[in-house]
Amino acid sequence: MPKPIDFYFDFSSPYAYFAAQKIDDVALEFGGREVEWRPFLLGVAMKETKNEPLMHQPIKGEYSVHDWNRMARFMKVPWKMPVQFPIASIAAARAFYWISDIDKTKAKAFAHQCFSSYFSEGLNINNVDTVAEIGSQVGIDGCELKKNIADGLIKEKLRNETQAAIDAGVFGSPFFIVDDEKFWGSDRIWMIKRWLKTGGW
Amino acid sequence: MPKPIDFYFDFSSPYAYFAAQKIDDVALEFGGREVEWRPFLLGVAMKETKNEPLMHQPIKGEYSVHDWNRMARFMKVPWKMPVQFPIASIAAARAFYWISDIDKTKAKAFAHQCFSSYFSEGLNINNVDTVAEIGSQVGIDGCELKKNIADGLIKEKLRNETQAAIDAGVFGSPFFIVDDEKFWGSDRIWMIKRWLKTGGW
Numbered sequence: 075m076p077k078p079i080d081f082y083f084d085f086s087s088p089y090a091y092f093a094a095q096k097i098d099d100v101a102l103e104f105g106g107r108e109v110e111w112r113p114f115l116l117g118v119a120m121k122e123t124k125n126e127p128l129m130h131q132p133i134k135g136e137y138s139v140h141d142w143n144r145m146a147r148f149m150k151v152p153w154k155m156p157v158q159f160p161i162a163s164i165a166a167a168r169a170f171y172w173i174s175d176i177d178k179t180k181a182k183a184f185a186h187q188c189f190s191s192y193f194s195e196g197l198n199i200n201n202v203d204t205v206a207e208i209g210s211q212v213g214i215d216g217c218e219l220k221k222n223i224a225d226g227l228i229k230e231k232l233r234n235e236t237q238a239a240i241d242a243g244v245f246g247s248p249f250f251i252v253d254d255e256k257f258w259g260s261d262r263i264w265m266i267k268r269w270l271k272t273g274g275w
Numbered sequence: 276m277p278k279p280i281d282f283y284f285d286f287s288s289p290y291a292y293f294a295a296q297k298i299d300d301v302a303l304e305f306g307g308r309e310v311e312w313r314p315f316l317l318g319v320a321m322k323e324t325k326n327e328p329l330m331h332q333p334i335k336g337e338y339s340v341h342d343w344n345r346m347a348r349f350m351k352v353p354w355k356m357p358v359q360f361p362i363a364s365i366a367a368a369r370a371f372y373w374i375s376d377i378d379k380t381k382a383k384a385f386a387h388q389c390f391s392s393y394f395s396e397g398l399n400i401n402n403v404d405t406v407a408e409i410g411s412q413v414g415i416d417g418c419e420l421k422k423n424i425a426d427g428l429i430k431e432k433l434r435n436e437t438q439a440a441i442d443a444g445v446f447g448s449p450f451f452i453v454d455d456e457k458f459w460g461s462d463r464i465w466m467i468k469r470w471l472k473t474g475g476w
Contacts (some may be wrong), residue, residue, distance in 0.1 A: 122329070122333060123331060123332050123333050123335050124333065125332065125335070131324050131325060131326065131446075132323060132325065133324050133446045134447070135446070137446065137457060137459060141459075144476075148476055243337070243338060245332075245335050247335045256341070258342075259462070262464070264465070265349075267349075270316070275345075
């Protein structure tokens with residue numbers, strides 16, 4: 075059984091939302107692989123690379139918004155540029171890891187629902203009540219979720235996952251590691267396909 | 276006759292080197308278009324966006340080198356990571372504009388030769404003697420070239436072109452403008468193809 079593909083992402087990253095639409099299908103079709111979803115806090119990684127969110131960069135920020143709108147139209151995925159952007163994604167990421175320990179399939183369903191709640195409805199997925207509501211939509215007890223994501227263990231889990239991502243060389247979102255090969259950006263899914271198909275070059 | 280595609284680039288940008296291998300063919304095949312090559316000084320644009328060269332960004336710099344090596348192998352283009360990198364590309368860019376006024380075809384040949392001299396032989400294309408030698412390889416008088424790129428007019432031309440690029444919204448290299456539509460990165464050539472074919476979406 076080949077190793078799963080690691081899919082690192084921040085819940086408030088538009089390019090991660092786009093990549094999330096297809097990475098599982100690509101991994102399965104081109105490599106018979108599973109995908110391990112690994113939310114992390116991009117803001118923490120950006121401190122290491124001394125980077126700023128796209129929106130805070132003059133000229134580049136405006137282009138990015140244009141590009142997200144265009145990409146969403148191209149992919150025909152639900153999309154409305156959130157008014158609050160970017161946001162912290164701590165609550166969503168903690169909830170993901172807590173659900174993941176119970177049921178990985180539900181965790182992915184939860185992640186998809188977080189992405190679309192934020193990027194098509196503008197809901198604040200850093201709000202614990204919102205996240206609990208999203209949890210309940212995928213069959214998770216909302217009260218349990220709220221209680222558990224306030225727990226020290228799950229906070230530590232997200233801190234550790236974020237640090238592990240940075241240690242693995244992750245600096246952007248989305249970011250993929252296929253065996254030991256790194257791919258940054260939703261723009262690189264074509265390359266991941268070929269890498270999986272050919273075994274690399 | 277449709278408008279040419281504007282291809283903005285810095286001569287010391289690896290992704291521009293990769294894009295330069297195919298943008299003319301893509302423009303012709305998918306849109307019956309010409310390509311207007313527009314070298315500019317990326318460092319000046321980066322001051323506007325408060326960005327740093329990739330190589331100066333921890334973690335991201337290392338990934339970039341890996342990605343350039345991988346991309347060159349994939350594309351099967353001559354490639355050797357230059358020891359001096361990045362470099363200023365003022366001499367090459369000035370020479371390009373001077374040659375372009377005389378003969379646009381020769382200017383493109385000169386640009387291709389600059390890219391490969393830098394990215395496969397490691398020659399410093401900010402050195403006027405090197406640039407003059409490259410000029411002579413594409414049928415331009417090297418002495419004339421050296422004399423003319425020291426002229427105030429050509430210096431001003433490059434300053435103006437760089438400012439015009441920034442004013443047009445260019446912040447990275449390569450950068451393409453198709454009619455009024457902007458595309459950043461060699462990763463977006465697939466999208467330019469579809470845009471040309473469909474007229475946009």
